[in-house]
Structures are given as structure tokens and as C-alpha cells.
Amino acid sequence: MNEIFRLVEAGCATAVAGFARLVTGVRGEWRGCGPDARRRVYFANHRSHGDFVLIWTVLPATLRRITRPVAGADYWLKGRLRRFVGERVFHAVLIDRNPLTREADPIATMAAALDGASLILFPEGTRNTTEEQLLPFKSGLYHLAKARPDVEFVPVWIENLNRVMPKGEIVPIPLLCSVTVGAPVALGADEDKAAFLERSRNALLALAPRAALAPPTAPAPQMAPARQNGADR
Amino acid sequence: MTTAQQSLALFAGVVAVLVVASLAGFWLARRYAADGPNPTIENLNGRIKAWWWMVALIGLAFAAGKAGVIVLFAFASLAALREFITLTPTRRGDHVALAFAFFVVLPLQYYLIWIDWYGLYAIFIPVYVFLLLPIIAALRQDTENFMGRVAETQWGLMICVYCISHVPALVGLSIPGYEGRNLLLIAFLVLVVQSSDVLQYVWGKLAGRHRIAPLLSPSKTVEGFVGGVASATLLGACLWWITPFSPWQAALVALLINLMGFCGGLVMSAIKRDRGVKDWGWMIEGHGGVLDRLDSVIFAAPIYFHMIRYWWTD
Numbered sequence: 001m002n003e004i005f006r007l008v009e010a011g012c013a014t015a016v017a018g019f020a021r022l023v024t025g026v027r028g029e030w031r032g033c034g035p036d037a038r039r040r041v042y043f044a045n046h047r048s049h050g051d052f053v054l055i056w057t058v059l060p061a062t063l064r065r066i067t068r069p070v071a072g073a074d075y076w077l078k079g080r081l082r083r084f085v086g087e088r089v090f091h092a093v094l095i096d097r098n099p100l101t102r103e104a105d106p107i108a109t110m111a112a113a114l115d116g117a118s119l120i121l122f123p124e125g126t127r128n129t130t131e132e133q134l135l136p137f138k139s140g141l142y143h144l145a146k147a148r149p150d151v152e153f154v155p156v157w158i159e160n161l162n163r164v165m166p167k168g169e170i171v172p173i174p175l176l177c178s179v180t181v182g183a184p185v186a187l188g189a190d191e192d193k194a195a196f197l198e199r200s201r202n203a204l205l206a207l208a209p210r211a212a213l214a215p216p217t218a219p220a221p222q223m224a225p226a227r228q229n230g231a232d233r
Numbered sequence: 234m235t236t237a238q239q240s241l242a243l244f245a246g247v248v249a250v251l252v253v254a255s256l257a258g259f260w261l262a263r264r265y266a267a268d269g270p271n272p273t274i275e276n277l278n279g280r281i282k283a284w285w286w287m288v289a290l291i292g293l294a295f296a297a298g299k300a301g302v303i304v305l306f307a308f309a310s311l312a313a314l315r316e317f318i319t320l321t322p323t324r325r326g327d328h329v330a331l332a333f334a335f336f337v338v339l340p341l342q343y344y345l346i347w348i349d350w351y352g353l354y355a356i357f358i359p360v361y362v363f364l365l366l367p368i369i370a371a372l373r374q375d376t377e378n379f380m381g382r383v384a385e386t387q388w389g390l391m392i393c394v395y396c397i398s399h400v401p402a403l404v405g406l407s408i409p410g411y412e413g414r415n416l417l418l419i420a421f422l423v424l425v426v427q428s429s430d431v432l433q434y435v436w437g438k439l440a441g442r443h444r445i446a447p448l449l450s451p452s453k454t455v456e457g458f459v460g461g462v463a464s465a466t467l468l469g470a471c472l473w474w475i476t477p478f479s480p481w482q483a484a485l486v487a488l489l490i491n492l493m494g495f496c497g498g499l500v501m502s503a504i505k506r507d508r509g510v511k512d513w514g515w516m517i518e519g520h521g522g523v524l525d526r527l528d529s530v531i532f533a534a535p536i537y538f539h540m541i542r543y544w545w546t547d
Contacts, residue, residue: 025315027515166325171332174311176319176514 005088012089013064017057020050024164024177028058031207032183033154035060039114040152040184042067043141045134045204046122047162052090054158055120058179069120070110072097093119107140111147120156123200129167134205137197145187145196152184153200157207180207236414239475240295243420247288254281273438279519287517287526291423295416300347302419303401307343312523313393313531314339316514320504321385326375330366330383334390338362342398349405358395363387392531393524399534406538408477408545417475421483422490422537425469426529429491430498433461450502462491477545486540490533497532501525 020026042055052069059067073094076086086092093113096102110119125138145153160177185200234242258278265271294301318331338358345354367383403418437457445453469487473480501524505513514522524531 025312025514025516160319163323166328169325169328171328171336173318173328173331173335174315176315 009088010065012085013056014061016053016089017064020053020057023172023174024054024161025174026054026057026177026179029178029180031180033152033181035063037063037066038152039148039150040067040118040154041114041141041144041148042118042120042154042156042181043123043200043204044120044156044158045128045208046124046126047128047158048165049127050161050165051122051158052120054161054177054179055156056090058181063118066116067118067120068093068113070095070113070122074098091117097125107143107147110140110144114148114151123197127167133208134201137201139193139197141200142187142193142196149187153186154184155182155200155204155207156180157182157204157209159209178209180209182207236417239414239417240420243417243424243475244288244292247424251281251284251288254284276519281519283518283520295420298416299401299404302404302416303343303347306397306401307339309523309527310339310343310394310397311335312514312516313397313527314389316516316522316524317389317393318386320508320510320513321382321389322378323382323386324375324377326373326377327370327382327386329373330370330386333369334362334366334386334394338390339394342394343401346398346402346405351402351405354398354402358390362390366390396531396535397527399538400530403538403541406542406546408541409547411477411545414475418541421469421472421476422534423530424472425465425487426490426494426533428468429461429465429494430529431461432464433457433495436460436464446499446502449499449506453498453502458495462488462495465491477541486537489540490537493533493536494529497528497530500532501528 044051044055052071056064056067056069068091071086071090071092071094073096075082076092076094077083086094093110095106095109096104110121113119121141121144123137123141124135125140126135128135141153145151157180158177159180160175163173164175164177165172182203185203187196191199258274258281261274262271262278265274290305294305297304314335318334323331342354342357345357366387370379370383370386400419400422403422404415406415406418408415433453434457436459437452437454440456440460441454443455444451445455445458466484466488469491470480470484472487473483476483476486478486501513505511512521513524516523517526520526
């Protein structure tokens with residue numbers, strides 16, 4: 001019976017990844033390192049609920065099974081379907097984001113989970129719905145790096161998924177997305193929290209493609225002033 | 234020869250060309266293997282491999298007849314529109330309008346082609362969608378760059394859905410004495426225009442000296458343009474036996490669609506340069522995106538369609 005359950009769960013996982021690939025035609029670019037079974041924390045920008053599915057989709061199937069997303073318990077424990085998907089299909093490491101109610105230390109939970117799997121982590125702490133490219137990192141990434149110096153911290157930039165399904169919409173639009181994997185960032189021997197967070201954030205930002213693909217945050221410049229004199233360029 | 238025999242003969246010819254191209258590519262790769270990786274040869278072999286896939290897909294669609302061709306080009310439209318909208322700076326306020334474009338306009342246009350309602354499919358996107366799309370977008374009350382967003386989405390639909398849908402629409406034309414053979418009109422269009430692209434590439438690589446539009450496309454040369462268009466026009470004339478045209482008519486038609494195809498490549502390059510990308514996407518190995526492969530067919534198809542409809546149908 002358990003075997004059957006596991007097959008159904010694995011089938012769901014493959015179906016979700018296949019669907020994501022179908023809609024977004026996602027291309028994974030391993031720019032700074034290759035896919036590897038060693039323990040890693042993939043840290044990525046977070047704009048959409050589908051973000052970690054996309055990272056998952058570009059991982060080889062063998063790695064997909066040993067890579068778990070870190071997610072908010074408040075969201076994923078609501079309702080039976082969400083709970084099934086979160087716990088059984090995605091094998092999410094669930095963190096209670098509310099410091100007042102939580103019983104376990106999230107860093108300890110993540111550090112323990114790293115014994116058996118690699119993790120996908122969104123260090124902004126929440127979905128970025130602003131016009132900013134990337135929010136400041138929460139300190140969790142630093143504390144985890146300190147607790148598990150044996151683990152590689154790999155930046156992953158997800159491009160365009162927020163346009164596929166913006167917050168509050170129900171129908172996904174098929175648009176091309178890309179996932180770019182950078183080189184691992186290691187915590188320096190005497191590096192402090194602010195410096196490490198800044199460095200890892202910059203490593204992630206460096207993977208973002210040119211601004212041309214992003215929707216303009218300010219109105220595009222109107223006519224170039226040079227043309228007033230009839231000059232070509 | 235019956236239509237089926239003609240189709241088979243055409244495909245046999247294309248497969249023979251691909252076999253020769255694959256052998257040549259294999260030989261080039263081995264000949265220059267010692268010099269280390271050669272991006273041009275790798276790209277060439279990627280392109281040839283992708284051609285095998287594309288020919289296989291078109292072959293399958295032809296075997297399935299009208300329905301197969303409509304489904305194939307509907308999916309080509311979907312992939313093309315996806316690439317186009319990806320490079321268009323749309324905003325959250327466009328979401329409903331875009332969902333409408335992808336999931337209502339596109340299927341409806343191909344449905345109209347399927348039921349052969351020329352009076353509506355010829356004006357559905359240029360008139361009805363043209364008016365409806367800005368209405369839907371306006372209801373979201375996001376005015377930033379409104380005109381640009383609406384115009385680009387409409388342009389994307391015209392290019393990726395309206396123009397591409399004129400390829401399968403050829404099946405619906407009724408030409409006296411040519412009944413039941415319309416698929417061969419599609420074969421003529423695709424073969425001539427695509428071979429023009431390939432021959433421009435080959436002529437450009439072998440004899441290209443003077444760049445024709447360096448700011449738009451660094452790889453297009455005068456020699457490639459003249460050699461490619463001339464030899465593809467000759468090919469079109471040689472294929473007159475699968476068309477309702479006489480040999481010299483076939484040559485003229487081929488010349489016109491080759492010129493349209495070349496200009497289509499220039500226009501689509503201009504958009505890519507503006508957006509700062511080299512290719513529209515990455516769906517087709519070696520070629521880039523679907524729009525990179527179809528840009529010439531897109532600009533040629535409606536002209537080809539109306540030319541045949543005006544002069545050859547009853």
C-alpha cells in the first residue's frame with residue numbers, strides 16, 4: 001500500500017514539473033556549478049507560488065527527489081489538498097513563520113533536514129510583490145550557513161514567473177521563464193551577518209538578466225532629445 | 234502522379250536533402266574536430282537535427298490532413314505568441330487581456346479556419362479583437378504606457394496568430410481543377426520560403442562579403458540575399474507541378490514570397506535588436522525560437538494566400 005502511495009506522490013511530482021515545463025518552456029542554465037547530489041541550499045528570489053516548482057523542474061529527476069523546499073506552515077497546512085501537496089508531493093520543510101506561536105527553532109529544523117536532503121530557500125522571507133527587483137534578505141540564510149558550514153549555498157535566479165501568474169490571478173499565461181544557477185557562496189571564517197547577507201544577495205542579483213526583459217518600473221523615456229535637430233542618433 | 238504520390242515524392246526529396254546535409258555536417262565535425270570545439274559547425278549540426286524534427290512534425294500533420302495541419306499551426310501560433318509576449322513589457326493590468334488573447338482569440342481564429350468561414354477569420358483579429366482588447370485592458374484601469382501595451386499585444390496577435398493562421402487557411406481555398414490537393418499549396422509555401430532562408434544562410438556563409446543591414450542583422454549579406462532568393466525562386470519554378478501555377482507563374486509567386494520572407498526576417502530582427510536579444514526563444518535547437526524559424530513564413534503567408542485567392546479561385 002505504501003508503495004502505491006509513493007508511486008502516486010512521485011507521479012504527482014512529475015506531473016507538476018511537466019506542467020510547469022509545458023507552460024513556461026523553462027530553461028535551466030547552470031552557470032556557476034552543475035547539478036550535483038551533494039548537500040546544498042539553493043536560495044532564490046521569490047515572486048510567485050510556483051517558484052520552487054520551477055527550480056524543481058530544472059533539476060534532474062534524481063535530484064528532485066532529494067531536494068525539499070522550505071515553506072511557511074501557515075500557508076501549506078491550510079486545507080487537505082494543500083497539505084497533501086505540501087507534505088507528500090513537495091516534501092516541504094514547513095516552518096512556522098510566527099515567532100510567537102512556534103514551537104521549534106526554524107534554523108534547527110532546516111539544519112536537521114539538511115541531513116537527508118538539499119533545500120530550496122527564499123531568503124527574502126516572503127513573496128516580493130513590490131517593484132523592487134529583490135527585497136533585503138532575512139537573517140535565516142546566515143544562521144543556517146553558520147550552523148551547517150559543510151553545505152554549499154547556491155544562488156538561483158528565477159526570471160519571469162511572476163508574469164505567468166501575478167498575485168491574485170487564477171489563470172496562468174504561457175510565457176517563457178528561465179532559471180539561472182550561480183556559483184556557490186561560502187561563509188567566510190570571520191564574516192559577519194550583514195556582510196554575508198549582502199554578498200549572497202549580490203551573488204543572486206548578478207544572475208538576473210538584462211533589464212530589457214523586465215517590465216519598466218518607470219515610464220519609458222519619450223523621444224530622445226538628440227532627435228530635435230534632425231540628427232540620426 | 235496522384236496527390237499522395239506527389240506528397241511522398243516531395244518528402245522523399247526533402248529527406249534526401251537532409252541525409253546529404255547530415256552527412257556533410259558529420260564530415261565537417263570530424264574534419265575539424267582536432268581544432269577544438271567549433272561553434273559554427275555545432276550550430277549547423279544543431280540546425281540540421283532540428284530540421285529532422287520539423288520535417289517529421291509536418292509529415293505527421295500532412296498525414297492527418299486538414300485537422301493535422303490546423304493543430305500543428307495552432308500550436309506554432311501558441312509557441313510564437315508566448316515568445317512574443319515574453320519580450321513585451323506587459324503589466325499586471327494586462328493579465329486578463331493576455332488570457333483572452335491566448336485562450337479565446339487564438340483557438341477561435343483556428344476554429345474559424347476549421348469551419349472555413351473566410352468572411353469572419355479575415356477580419357476577426359484586425360477588427361473585433363482590435364476593438365475588444367483595449368476595452369478589456371481599459372477596464373483594469375492601469376493607464377501606465379497603456380497605448381504601447383495595447384498596441385504591442387495587438388501586433389503580437391496579428392503576427393503570431395493572424396498571419397500564421399493563413400498557412401492552414403490555404404486548405405480551404407477552392408481552385409478549379411485542383412480539388413483535394415490544397416495541402417500541396419502549403420508544402421510549396423513552406424518549402425520555398427524555408428529553403429530561401431537556408432540558401433541565404435549557405436550563400437552568405439560561402440560568398441557573403443557585404444552586409445545588407447548591419448544594424449539589424451550582422452549575418453545577412455547582399456550575396457546571401459541575392460543568391461538565396463534567386464536559387465529558392467528557381468526551386469519554386471521547378472516545383473510548379475505540385476501547384477495550380479504554370480512554371481513562370483510559380484517562379485513569380487516564389488520570388489514574391491521569398492522577398493516577403495526576407496523582409497519579414499528584417500522586421501523581426503529589428504524587434505529583437507530593440508529588445509536586446511539574439512533569439513526569440515530556445516525551443517528549436519540551433520535556430521532559437523519558433524519565431525526565429527517562422528518569421529519569413531509569417532510575412533509571406535497572407536500575401537501568398539490572397540494572391541492565390543484572387544487569381545486562382547473561382
